[in-house]
Every structure is written in C-alpha cells, then in structure tokens.
Amino acid sequence: MSRLDSMLRRLTAQRDGLNWAARDIADLSGDVLDLGLGNGRTYDHLRECLPGRRIRVIDRVLQCHPSCIPPEEDFLQGEAEPMLNHLHEEGARFALAHYDFGSGIKENDVAEAAKLSPLIARLMVPGGLIVSGQPLVGLRRVEGPETIARDRYLFYRC
Template sequence: MSRLDSFIRRLEAQRILLNWAAAEIRDRAGIVLEVGLGNGRTYDHLREKLSGRAIYAFDRAVNANPRSIPPEEYLVLGDFGDTLPAFAEAHPREAVLIHCDAGLADPEANARQVAMISRLVPPLAVAGALVLSDQALSHPALQQQTLPASVPANRYFVYLRT
C-alpha cells in the first residue's frame, strides 16, 4: 500500500471513529480531551460534532490552524508527561471521551510515548469513558473494544475505561 493510501485510510478511520464516539457520548455528561492538538483538524471535528461541550486540547506548543485554536482556558500546553497528571489532579476522572493522536515516527520514542499515555490516561477518564487512540494502548483499566466494521483493521484503537 502506498503511503498516500495508508494516510487516507488513517484519516478515514479517524473520522469514522470520531463520529461514532461523539454519537455514543452525546447524552452523557463529561469533558472531552484531545491529546495532541497538532494542526487542530480532529479538534475542529470534535468541536463541530459536540457543539457546546468542554473540549480541552493538549500539546507541547500551538501549531494549529488559526481557525482551530481552542480558547485559552481549554488549551493545555507542555509535555504530556507534565500536563496530563496535573490535569488529572484538577479534573480527576471527568473525561467521557479522550482522543489520543500523538504517535511518533521513531519506534523507540513511540514505545516510550505509548507507555506514558497508557499510564496517564486512565486517571482522566470516568467509568465507561471511550478512549480513542492512533496507537495501541495497554493498561488493565482500558478494555479494548471491537471497531465499527467500516474501520480498517489496526488503523485505530478504541478502549472502554472500566
């Protein structure tokens, strides 16, 4: 598969899952977390699908399109290793949906990142929360879910916070 095809499949999987997850949590209370604001595309999508919901976005720095920059009070800047635990202290288990899009190109750095996110996400999520991730996470409190049939296998991962 060409890199272009692979990229398109990843974006398709992202869109299908974000739409699905937004519909799943629409009637449930809780905040939404975007871990990896980046260009702001998926943040913008969540904002559109979950209008009026508090959506916090995390990143090292703001590099988003100006149309997709969250209001200052919903922007959490710094390394995830610092910001996620601090946020969990201030908002323990308040998130009903967490979208992690923070995979790294270097395999070793990515493995460290995945281990860190796997450990730091559960204290943020309420019981029954959905956690979407571009990388496979591993934690006893994260139960992997079957993907909707239209999502290409192993492109994205969904977990239920037990």
C-alpha cells in the same frame, strides 16, 4: 500501498472512529480531551460533532491553523505527563479522549503511549472511550465501527 493511500485510510478511520465515539458517549457526562493538536483538524471536527462539550487540548506547541486555536483556558502547552497530572489535580473528567501523539518513530510512539496510558485512564469517566492511533496499555480494548480495519485505529472503554 502508497503513503498517500495510507494517509487517506488513516484519516478516514480517524473521522469514522470519532463520529462513532461521539454517538456512543452521548449519554455520558464529561468533557473531551484531544491529545495532540497538530494543525487542528481533529479538534475542529470534535467541535463540530460535540458542540455542547468542553474540549481540552494538550500539545507541546501551538502551531495549528488560526481557525482551530482552542480557547486559552482549554489549551495546555507542554509535555503530556505534567499536563495530564495537572488535569488530574484539577479534577477534570473526560467522556472521550483522542490520543494522537506521535513522532513517526514507531518504537518511541508505542513507549510514550504505554507510559501515558495510566495517566489518561484515571481521567476518564466510567464507560468513557479513548480513540487512539497508538496501542494503549492496561485498558479494555473494544471493537470500533466495522468500517475500520481492526488495527488501523484502536478503541478503549474505561
């Protein structure tokens, strides 16, 4: 499979998974957490499909498209671990989290996801969902939409 086809498959899975998760959490209270702003495409999509929810964002740098800049009070800039600890101390609670951190080096990305998994889990409301491009540990994996290949995108129920 070409890299272009692989990217299209990943983005389609991401969109379909987020849409499925947004419908699934409709009756839960709690905010949304976007881990990895990047250029802001996912953040923009979350704003569209969850218009009544506050969306908090963590990333090392703010380098997204100008139309996708989160409000200053919702963007936490820095390394994930201290930012997740800050949210915990603040008492933040999330019905949905999207995990999209990655350097492109699989071993490093898997190790970081494993390290951050318990910090994310403690922020989630009961029944909340985590949609992730990386495997998380210590969480209950669930099946996402049937349109997504089993290991293409991962879903966890808290």
